[in-house]
Amino acid sequence: MKENQQVQNPKGLLISLCAVMMMSVMNGTMFNIAVPDIATSYRLMPSEVSWVMTGYIMVYAIGALTYGKLADYYPYRTLITFGLVIFCSGSLFGFFAQNYxxxxxxxxxxxxGGAMIPALVFLAPxxxxxxxxxxxLGIVSSVMAFASGIGPIAGGFIAGFLDWRYLFLTSALIIITxxxxxxxxxxEEARKGYIDYIGAVLIAGMISTLLLGITLGHSWLFIFTGTFFGLNVWRMKSIEEPFxxxxLFKSSRYRATIITSFLGVVCLFGMMFMLPIMFRDAYGLNTMMIGLVLFPGALSAALMGQKGGKLVDTKGNIFVLYLALTLLGTGFLLLSTFVGASPYVVSAVIIIAYMSFPLVxxxxxDILAxxxxxxxTGVGMGVFNLMNFVSGALSGALIGKALDVYKPNHxxxxxGINGNTAVYSNIFLAFALIIAIGYLQFRLNFYKKEETYTRKKPASL
Structure with a gap:
């Protein structure tokens, strides 16, 4: 398969990639809003209805890695056609579903089907x-961040004025891309190569038991995670072409970048998960007001992504990552300080943390590329996407547990401000410390080895 194929209409391809990413991310975040309605429709307990998100995330995470691997051998047109047709079929099936x-x-x-989208959208650039x-990459990341912000607003509007089943029908519209x-x-033509399907099954077992253990809180599942991990290590060492x-993991730079990105996304997804809960419970805001308070942050991410992407090309990817981590750590420190103040003040502070999403x-x-x-490239970026989804499940489970059992007043x-927002202040402070750890470990691995991948100023798309 030839690399760097000539694209006849670069702007058209970029618009198409952004459109499919926008609709994919919104599909995930819209259903967060609909979970209570689904529970009411089928008279489900919270643990039962949680599978709407748990099952989706589990399959999505494994699929993102698998599609990344397949992209090393199969044409993107083939994979994206397969993925979107399957995704649309699932959406229509859900719209006409008669039971849980x-x-x-x-x-x-x-x-x-949808797991194909982030895998290929991040590989296409x-x-x-x-x-x-x-x-x-900056534009694509900004679209991802923006869609994460407006997804709950769109989901609340559709579920409120129509019915939660119409979320499936809305998701099916992705086929128009x-x-x-x-x-x-x-x-492109397919490239011959060996795919280790046994290794793929072992990795799927490891990831699924890990995510189930995290999201459901069943620690005994981690025994199976450890078993699958050991089998994966054995498999990697015993054959010439493992999945x-x-x-890949012997490279200190690869490990450092993956770890830094993982820690950053854990905190960002944790913030996105926690903010609606905080504004509802501590501030008493309704769903629409929460969406409006969060909207400036999502918009700032969309705008910063385009600027940040250009910075990657001119100043270098490492410079932009340091900038992103600095913004992120500063934003969390400010949130830790001002949580409890007016929601409009908090909304303004959120912008600082939110705008770092596309930069990270x-x-x-770009560093991994x-x-x-x-x-x-496919499998390497597949691991990158996989870690992003694992980080989302991990942060949501840990923060949910912390909010259940931890009730400080100071x-x-x-x-910081005393009162019922103290727990949120402490979590944001913990996020700032995690970002500092990520910054330091990245710095240690790249110290005296840094390369600024500056390219000549390209022609506009």
Whole structure:
């Protein structure tokens, strides 16, 4: 398969990629709002209805890695056609679902197809926009962040004025992007190669038991996670072409970038998960007001992504990652200080943390693209996407547990505000410390080895 294929209409391809990413991310966040309505419709307990999200995330995470691996061998047009058709089929099936089992099956089918989207959308800039990679990654990441912010607003509007089943029908509209993607993606031929399906099954077992253990709180499942991990290590060492090459993790730079991105996204997803809960419980805001308070942050992420992507191309990916971590740590410190103040003040402070989302994603992806060999870009970026989804499940489970059992009246932050927002202040302070750890470990691994991947100013898309 030839690399860096000539794209006849770069702007058209970029618009198509952004559209499919927007609709994919919104599909995930919209259903967060609908979970209580689904529980009411089928008279479900919280533990039962949680499978609407748990099952989706589990399949989505495994699928993102699998599609990344397949992208090393199969044409993007083939994979994206398969993924979108399956996703649309699952959406239509969910719209006509007659019981909860059918709803769950629909979500799983959606995840099987939808997992293709982040895998290929983050790989496309590397393959088709080599001279503007940072800029395009920044735009894609900003769309992802923006969609995460407006998804709950759109979900609340659709579920409130129509019915939660129409969320499935809305998601099915993603199929309209397929003709444009197929038109703008260059034709490619499949490349021969061996795919370790046994290794893929072992990895799926490891990830699924890990996510189930995290989201359901069943610690005994981690025994199976450890068993699958051991079998994976054995498999990597025993065959020539394992599903994930072991030498990927021997690179200190690859490990450092993956860890830093993971820690950053854990905190960002944790913030996104926690803020609606905080504004509802501590401030008494309704769903629409929560969406409006969070909207400036989502908009700032969309705007910053485009600027940050250009910075990656001109100043270098490492510079942008340091900038992103600095903004993120500063934003969490300010949130720890001002949580409990007017919601409008908090909304303004959220912007600082939110705008770092696309910077973390774009700079990390660009660093990895320079580290990885072209023949392993797909699986290497697949691991990157996998860790992002694991981080979302991990942060949600840990924060949910902390909010259940931890009820302080005084924050650790000396400048924080006392009262029922103290727990949120302490969690934001913990986020700031995690970001500091990520910054330091990245710095240690890149110290005296740093390379600024500055490219010549490219022509506009």
């Amino acid at each position: 089992a059918m709803v769950l099956l629909a979500r799983v089918i959606q995840a099987v 590397i393959r088709y926009f080599p001279n503007e990679r940072g800029k395009v 397929l003709p444009f993607l197929r038109k703008n993606l260059p034709k 994930i090459p072991a030498h 994603q774009a700079s990390s992806a 320079n580290i990885l060999h072209k023949s392993e 924050p650790f932050n000396w400048f």
